[in-house]
Amino acid sequence: MSFFMRAPARLGRATRRFFAEFGETAILFGNSARYLPRIVRDRRLLFDQMEHIGTDSIPLVVVIGFFTGMVSAWQAAYQFKGIMPLSFLGAAVSRAIFIELGPVLTAIIIAGRVGASIAAEIGTMKVTEQIDALESLAISPVRYLALPRILAAIIMMPPLVVFANTIALGGAFLVSNFFLGITAKTFFDSVQQYFHLGDVIGGLTKAFFFGGVTALIGVQVGFNASGGAEGVGNATIRAFVLSSASILILDYVLWTVLF
C-alpha cells in the first residue's frame, strides 16, 4: 500500500482512538462523580492525595514561581523599552502572572510531577494485577483510586496557583528593584492601581479545571496501561503529553469564556 493510501487510514485510526479515549475519559469522570457522596467516609484517601498533590508540590511551585516572576520582569522591561515608562511594569507583570503565567505554568509543572506519577502508580498497579486484586476484594478502583486523586487535584491546584502567583510577584519585584531601579512604592502602586479581582478569580478558575483534567488523564492513562515496565513508561509519558496539551487547549477555551 502506498504512502497516500496508508496516511488517511492511519489518520482515521488515530481519530477513532482519540474519540474513543475522550469518551472513556468522560465516562471515568462520570463514574468518579457517582462516588462523591462516599468521599466523607473516604476522607483519609482524599487527605493523603491532597498532601501528595498539594503540599509535596510546594517546593517545586516556589522555584518555578520565583523564576517565572524574575524572567517576566526582565521580559516586560525589554518590551517596554522606548514604548512605555517602567513605572507600569508592576501592573503588566502582575496581570500576566495572575491571568496566565501562574495558572498555566503551575498546571504544566503539576502535569509533569503529579499527572505522570498518578499514571505511573496506577499503571504499575494495573500491570501487577493490584487493580484486579482491589476488584476481587469488592473495592471499586474508581472509588478507591480515581476519585480521591481527581478531587484532590481540583481542590489543591487553586491554592498552589495562589502560592505561585505570590512567589512570582516577589521574584518580579526583586528584579525590578535590584536590577531595574524601580522602587517598592512605584512597583506595588502600579500593581494596586491596575489590579482586577476578576483576573485572579479567572486564573484560579482555570487552575480548578487544569487540576481536574491533569488528574483525570493520569488516572485514565494508568487504568489503560498494559505490557509491563515498558507499558508503564509509555503511560507516564502519554499522561504528561496529553495533560500538557489539554491544559493549553483548555486555556484557550477558558480564556474565551472568562475574559
Added chain:
Amino acid sequence: MIKITNLHKSFGEQPVLRGIDLAIPDGETIAIIGQSGCGKSVLLKLMIGLMKPDDGEITIDGVSMGKAKERQLEQVRLHIGFLFQGAALFDSMTVLENVTLGLKEHGERNPDVLAKIAAEKLALVGLHGIEQRTPVELSGGMKKRVALARALATDPKYVLYDEPTTGLDPVTSDQIDNLVRDLTARLRVTSIIVTHDLFTVERIAKRVVFLNKGKIYFDGTPDELYKSLDVAVMQFLQRYRTPVAAAVATS
C-alpha cells in the same frame, strides 16, 4: 454453586474459550489444568467478573457475573477469595493493611479487631509477627501466603487460586499445596485451583478439568485423568510420567 454455561471468550481474532460448560457444587475442590495460554486464568477472571464473556453465562449463587450490576457484583465478590498468580499485594501497604483492606473497606474500622483478624489469618497460613513488613521485604513464598491470608480475611465461601505454586521452589510449593489442602478441609470452602503443576493436582484436587483448545477435554477424578487414553491428555501428562516425577509422586 458455580454454574458455567456455553462460555465463549476471545481476544481480538484469537478465541480462548470456545463453549465451556461446567458446574461446581459447593464444597468441591476442583483443579483446572491445561497448557499455558489455554484460558485457565481467563476462566478464573471471568468467574469473578474481572472480564466479561463474549457469550454464555457464569452464575455464582444464582447471580450472573457477566450481567450483574456493580453493587450486586460486589456482594458476590465478598464471598470469594482470589489468590493471584503474582500475589498482587498492594506494595504501598504493610502486610497488616493488605490483609485487612477488604474488611476495612466494608465496614470494620476497629483497629484492634482488624489486627486480631490479621494475626489469625496470617497464623492460618503459618506466618507470625510480620504485620508491619511491606511486600518488598517478603520472599516469593511469603508473598503468596500473605495473599492467601488476604483472600481468606473475609471468610469467603469460594476460594479461587491462580497458579498457587508457579515460580516457587519445590519445598515452598509443597508447603503451599499442604496449606491449600488443609485450609480447604478445615474451612470447608469451595476451592478452584488453576494450575499446570500435576503434583498440586494430585495432592489437593478431588476433581480435575483439563482445558485444551478452548474446550473441556476431560472432567473426572485425578485417578481417571492418569488413566485417560485421550491423546491431548496423554501429551500433557507425558512430562509428569517420567520416572523421577513418578518416584517423587509416589513418595
